[in-house]
Amino acid sequence: MIPLSQLSLEKARSIRVILTDIDDTVTTEGMLTASAYAALENLQRAGFLVIPVTGRPAGWCDHIARMWPVDGIVGENGAFYFRYDRERKKMDQHFWASPEELKQNRTKLDAIEKEVLASVPGSALASDQAYRLADLAIDFCEDVPALPESEVDRIVAIFERHGAQAKVSSIHVNGWFGDYNKLSMAKTILADVFGMGWEEAKQSVIYAGDSPNDEPMFAAFPFSVGVANIHAFEHRLKNKPAYIAKGHSGDGFAELADLLLAAKRQHAS
Template sequence: MKPEIITKGRLKPINNYDWTNIKLIASDMDGTLTKVEQFDSELFDTLDRLATAGVKVLITTGRSAGWVQAIATYLPIVGAIAENGGLLYWQDDLKPRFMSDLDFQEHRLQLNRVYRILKSKFPQLEESPDNVFRLTDWTFEVAGLSLTELEHIEAICNGEGYGFTYSTIQCHIKPIHQDKGLALDQVISQHFPDLKPEQILTIGDSPNDESLFNPEKFSLSIGVANIVRYRDHLQYLPAYMTSKFEGEGFRELAELIINS
């Protein structure tokens, strides 16, 4: 059953804004571009139409470096940020661009150490199958974990000097300052220095997108309708919300931008 949508506070409907000037969309992937965990043909059409309209799309996802290199290759987008801000793939140069300096061999050992600590306290944890393709973070499945358990896991990670976040799909152990918002800030500075804040919008659906909703950095932030399930657990809420869920919400927004 889909959660009831209750619009209050800063969650304004997207049809209350004129989206004429948008030049860049920074979008989460799972739960925002997908529909029941998959891309559909309508998404490819929407991305093509945005590109034709002169609107660039940059994906910002928690998915692994291995997955995201393929995504940046095959989708009509300018690039993709992987591992919640760990690295960037640019469509015309698919070498990974790391957002911070890491000793990767030692870093992976430390991430594994923290995961083993969590596993000893929560034996039900299941390592994500894509860890073999990861460079900057370590993931395990979010399914079956309560909010109380997630908060306890975050406290343990912080105590070990690491950050933690989660999405509708996975939990992430990561460097404490690694997040989508910081990485996007760097990308905008380096690749889109002429864009004004009112020409950039961010969109997501879950706690690992929260840094994209920080109003001090991104004034035009949007949550697809499924964000409501997390609204009481986020420090930052998006400024606007679609009326539709998942990929249908993204397309709802895209239609407004294209038609404007």
């Protein structure tokens, strides 16, 4: 991973879209700091497209799409995208699965939930599970004492034994049924809403993240950044981000924003 400070001005000037994880990438220890929120707002005001790509639930994503300075959001690790049209005052929603498929998948996820909670002491249903539509989130350190990595792996194994996908974030194991992830829905919102094809996206999008569930994005985008706390998960990553920020969590995201904004100002002057 190359220090973010070594991203050349020429390359930085080619960036038009910022895709970013939220937990421990924009937030810091569960809090959205003023500097990280200002980074989002400053990027959008400068003309960048800003789209969080998160494992967080539909209920949160509705709020974020409406009230944050963002141009859309991908939620539940790629289950959907939401985009609030402020002129029409309408929330546009696109789901990977049909309503019937979501209902069938929920029944299967309910069975996995019971098995995980019975088999892995100390694990818990994520506190935001009530606001989820497509996945199951198991908490291993957000609102419970941190579980050993071996227990996190046990949770993943249970999901996979049932035929579900499972990804580890910095706080949860998220599992779902369906052939999608953060990358597939990110491609969808870029194409559907912003008319951006994949070849163009590879040249003009940068992705920021911090954990293994960001790996599809790190692998796909030539411009990808890990905030400094990604070092805690480095041994679990086959595909690492191209660049690494000095700052942890929201400070690292603000570092990325400052670099992109400075490059744009220099280009304009």
